Amino acid sequence: QKEVEQNSGPLSVPEGAIASLNCTYSDRVSQSFFWYRQYSGKSPELIMSIYSNGDKEDGRFTAQLNKASQYVSLLIRDSQPSDSATYLCAANQGGKLIFGQGTELSVKP
């Protein structure tokens, strides 16, 4: 099976900094990519979808997609302690979402 890879972390950033989360995928035919946030003990929550190369911004979140490099990233500006969670990257492959293992983010006050 094609894979989605993420650094498991934990990634620790100070409050107000930019958090950068990275994801690579192996299936070149993947067309859509998603970032989910999962708080401890809770279900994943969709925060960003991206379908074409380049950047997509939504509030403090920016998703970046580079299909040639098979790379997706999520930037969180002005990080807040409430952003502390696990972030899951997912790629649509043949109608199924393939999830990475998630990156744990910790934002220190």
Add this chain to the structure above:
Amino acid sequence: DGGITQSPKYLFRKEGQNVTLSCEQNLNHDAMYWYRQDPGQGLRLIYYSQIVNDFQKGDIAEGYSVSREKKESFPLTVTSAQKNPTAFYLCASSPDRFNQPQHFGDGTRLSIL
């Protein structure tokens, strides 16, 4: 409010017992999915369904069964053949399975007594 409802929130299974996890959605979504999440792990696909009366095995279907008799409902049965059922089970739905994001219910935690 539209959404995905999973029940129960917590479930305990005895040895040799089958248990059924409920998933209901009122989003009018065609596609529904079941995932399993183990501690510190990503999500693994158990079964998915694109339309009523049709479903396909995911990556870890052994020991599980599903049905899709109604568009709104996609129950998952964890059978006694599943020897390691302790996990967090997540149901999701999407408008269709092509490039649309999935939205999740609140999950069911299953443990062995």
